Amino acid sequence: xxSVLHRGPLAKLGDLSETRYWVYLLLFPSLILLLLVxxxxxxxxxxxxxxxxxxxxxxxxxxVGTKHYVAMLSDRVFWISLKxxxxxxxxxxxxxxxxxxxxxxALNRNVPxxxxxxxxxxxxxxxxxxVAGHMWALLLDPRLGVINDILVKVRILSSYxxxxxxxxxxxxxxxxxxxxxxxPFFALLFLAGLKGIPEDLYKAAAVDGAxxxxxFRLITVPMLRTVITAAVxxxxxxxxxxxxxxxxxxxxxxxxxxxVLSLYAFQTAYREFNFGYAGxxxxxxxxxxxxxxxxxxxxxxxxxx
Amino acid sequence: xxxxxxxxxxxxxxxxxxVLLTMTFFCLAPIVWMFLTSLKxxxxxxxxxxxxxxxxxxxxxxxxxxxxxxxPVLITNSLVxxxxxxxxxxxxxxxxxxAFSRLSFKGREKxxxxxxxxxxxxxxxxxxxxxxxxxxxxLVDSRFGLALAYTxxxxxxxxxxxxxxxxxxxxxxxxxxxxxxxxxxxxxxRIILPLARNGLVASSVFIAIAAWNEFxxxxxxxxxxxxxxxxxxxxxxxxxFQLPWGVLAAGxxxxxxxxxxxxxxxxxxxxxGLTAGAVKG
Numbered sequence: 001x002x003s004v005l006h007r008g009p010l011a012k013l014g015d016l017s018e019t020r021y022w023v024y025l026l027l028f029p030s031l032i033l034l035l036l037v038x039x040x041x042x043x044x045x046x047x048x049x050x051x052x053x054x055x056x057x058x059x060x061x062x063x064v065g066t067k068h069y070v071a072m073l074s075d076r077v078f079w080i081s082l083k084x085x086x087x088x089x090x091x092x093x094x095x096x097x098x099x100x101x102x103x104x105x106a107l108n109r110n111v112p113x114x115x116x117x118x119x120x121x122x123x124x125x126x127x128x129x130x131v132a133g134h135m136w137a138l139l140l141d142p143r144l145g146v147i148n149d150i151l152v153k154v155r156i157l158s159s160y161x162x163x164x165x166x167x168x169x170x171x172x173x174x175x176x177x178x179x180x181x182x183x184p185f186f187a188l189l190f191l192a193g194l195k196g197i198p199e200d201l202y203k204a205a206a207v208d209g210a211x212x213x214x215x216f217r218l219i220t221v222p223m224l225r226t227v228i229t230a231a232v233x234x235x236x237x238x239x240x241x242x243x244x245x246x247x248x249x250x251x252x253x254x255x256x257x258x259x260v261l262s263l264y265a266f267q268t269a270y271r272e273f274n275f276g277y278a279g280x281x282x283x284x285x286x287x288x289x290x291x292x293x294x295x296x297x298x299x300x301x302x303x304x305x
Numbered sequence: 306x307x308x309x310x311x312x313x314x315x316x317x318x319x320x321x322x323x324v325l326l327t328m329t330f331f332c333l334a335p336i337v338w339m340f341l342t343s344l345k346x347x348x349x350x351x352x353x354x355x356x357x358x359x360x361x362x363x364x365x366x367x368x369x370x371x372x373x374x375x376x377p378v379l380i381t382n383s384l385v386x387x388x389x390x391x392x393x394x395x396x397x398x399x400x401x402x403x404a405f406s407r408l409s410f411k412g413r414e415k416x417x418x419x420x421x422x423x424x425x426x427x428x429x430x431x432x433x434x435x436x437x438x439x440x441x442x443x444l445v446d447s448r449f450g451l452a453l454a455y456t457x458x459x460x461x462x463x464x465x466x467x468x469x470x471x472x473x474x475x476x477x478x479x480x481x482x483x484x485x486x487x488x489x490x491x492x493x494x495r496i497i498l499p500l501a502r503n504g505l506v507a508s509s510v511f512i513a514i515a516a517w518n519e520f521x522x523x524x525x526x527x528x529x530x531x532x533x534x535x536x537x538x539x540x541x542x543x544x545x546f547q548l549p550w551g552v553l554a555a556g557x558x559x560x561x562x563x564x565x566x567x568x569x570x571x572x573x574x575x576x577x578g579l580t581a582g583a584v585k586g
Contacts, residue, residue, distance in 0.1 A: 014491055018489060023404050023410045033460060034451075037453055042434070044434035107325070120332060123333070124332050143353060197525075240427070243521060244520045270525060277434055281429070286426065
């Protein structure tokens with residue numbers, strides 16, 4: 001039995017939980033926190049993008065209107081980054097969807113040992129970008145890289161190649177690394193989607209004489225559509241937003257061959273302390289993401305009807 | 306007829322194993338290679354003839370990263386930041402997840418969507434204003450400040466994941482407790498939380514791993530020894546001191562060790578929570 005003194009405040013809180021204020025009390029802490037670390041900074045971000053703000057030159061300060069946005073139009077690096085972002089995200093996600101799908105179908109057959117395979121295939125997704133980046137930098141190193149060694153031994157390459165230093169291969173190499181890191185995410189979601197398809201549908205289709213390919217086209221793909229849409233959107237957002245891997249692997253180089261918007265914005269803020277321009281770049285990214293998400297969801301809905 | 310269908314099934318099984326083995330190799334080989342590199346002497350790494358297995362196993366690289374750099378400080382900072390992040394998310398997020406899962410109120414759907422949309426904001430867009438704000442209140446280069454910044458993207462994730470686990474806990478037990486005279490608070494603490502214990506652990510581990518791995522916020526918001534986390538420290542070491550491959554590999558292995566262990570322990574519940582949240586959303 002607890003003492004009366006101890007029961008006092010708890011009982012009061014218990015009484016409070018019966019009132020209609022309870023739900024607001026539950027939501028209050030997280031809501032305040034998110035307003036403080038997300039909503040306010042986001043609004044402030046819009047403000048920064050129309051101001052001059054350079055930490056290195058505190059005297060330069062004040063409202064500059066659309067100056068940064070106008071400057072962006074004639075900024076060569078911005079356009080290169082925009083194009084690279086599109087290529088990088090599209091290619092990486094196409095590769096990840098394909099690999100994730102194959103992995104999910106294989107895992108869904110539940111052959112003995114599937115559980116262990118599932119865990120091992122998922123592992124890269126949980127590893128830090130910094131380590132993933134250096135791990136692959138080591139594998140692809142122009143002097144000590146084991147991949148170079150193997151490719152030379154099987155005579156695909158005649159000599160070791162500096163994958164990340166050659167503008168022709170840098171982008172492709174970073175895409176492979178990103179696919180390694182990101183495909184387990186799709187495997188995971190697709191597998192969950194596949195498990196949600198009732199077995200009866202396939203049986204009925206088989207009775208009606210549909211072969212594996214038609215079953216796949218007429219049952220699997222339509223039933224997975226929501227999962228695919230959700231997974232692709234989540235991944236596009238996270239890829240467009242995170243410069244980590246490219247920062248570690250290439251720093252946007254050689255030249256600007258692997259420069260993407262998120263990295264460009266980050267470097268503008270981190271290296272040059274030009275917060276105003278970096279803020280404007282971030283706002284543009286945000287708008288692009290919003291437009292993409294809206295269009296994408298609408299298009300996938302339309303094609304379903 | 307029977308024979309061909311059995312033959313077809315066996316073919317499919319063989320193909321399945323081929324796919325699974327190839328993919329597992331693709332996923333694990335880089336990690337294994339880094340591990341092997343961390344056990345090699347410098348002479349075995351920098352060779353004219355590729356040395357696949359270490360000729361002599363050495364722990365020198367591990368000793369070097371641990372005693373000759375500030376790696377222990379970095380790891381400690383990461384531990385502190387991760388812990389604070391998890392504590393904040395569990396304290397505030399559990400309440401919100403419970404409210405979303407069990408209570409009906411005006412604007413519930415909209416608010417839930419709001420928690421989901423937060424993930425759309427570019428990190429860079431939040432980082433810059435956060436940096437300016439934190440500098441004003443003196444939270445730059447503070448472990449608490451960094452943890453606060455992490456809640457910006459981890460708290461919504463935590464709430465969504467945990468809500469899924471709360472949804473899965475049967476409502477009947479809670480109703481029974483309420484009929485027996487328990488308050489809502491009592492039912493939440495005595496019935497729901499114990500029922501969703503695994504989910505709570507899985508969601509916490511998931512955000513702990515994310516906080517432990519985070520790089521960009523940490524790079525921007527930490528400027529010195531006081532709060533620098535291991536991903537930033539390791540990256541700076543590579544840039545500044547031309548860290549030898551063996552030492553870098555050892556650092557990498559040490560820093561992913563906690564992730565691999567945690568992942569191995571709770572992967573089942575974590576996978577459940579991740580997929581439930583994403584498939585519904």
